[in-house]
Amino acid sequence: MNAPDTLTPEPTTLTAQLRRGNLFAEQCPSREVLKHVTSRWGVLVLVALLEGTHRFSDLRRKVGGVSEKMLAQTLQWLEGDGFVLRKSYPVVPPHVEYSLTPLGRDVGLRVQDLADWIELNLSSILQARGEPDRTAP
Template identity: 75%
Template sequence: MPSSPPAVPAPTPAETPTLAELMRRGDVFSDRCPSREVLQHVTSRWGVLVLVALLEGTHRFSDLRRKVAGVSERMLAQTLQWLEADGLVRRQAFPVVPPHVEYSLTGLGREAGERVQALADWIEGNLADILAARETVQRDKSANRPK
């Protein structure tokens, strides 16, 4: 007679996390998790590029705009505001005319920047294979279209 698997005991009240603990810890797969918004900011196209650019050091807005080719002034400003609000970017405004503002990474921002830089490096290292896969899928879709 096969033995049944051991029963898993139900968590005791002391082991059951409270809603506040769950929210602090986060659950990125939950649609109500606040970490999703941070994930969106960090992993957006411009968020990744800004974090990687700031790994090199402090930059002024215009320097970042030149470095991150293709980003609009509005989108760069919004991305910097999101990353600042998330505690990843430090904004320092100097009381001079014309205005002088510098952006740098916080400790959290440096850690996030290093992680997304590893992802960007992986993409660059595998770009030829990724592009070949895209071509294959496009070719297969074209071949299977009704004529």
């Protein structure tokens, strides 16, 4: 099942592999992107922004527990990857709006799908965990 490296199981070219990205390869840039998207706050920010444009402090209030520093950093990561669009208005009390790019909406949906699944199946998971399901009646 697990193929020794001597034989290439899939007939893909090197460039095709690079173009596609291969998460199993250690040095693949896709690992970085995955890290941003699945980071502790990245997930929550993406899901939050799926609901629409938010300002910085809106996000801060919505995502329970983020520090300002991490929120800023996460937004910069996601902006750098082309998932988030930052629009700042040069008014005197700062005003900045964050929204998702089309690319961001795409990942966001998949992340949300995962997040929703976990939320919905939480009690099953906790039961499997052996931790008595305290949510049960």
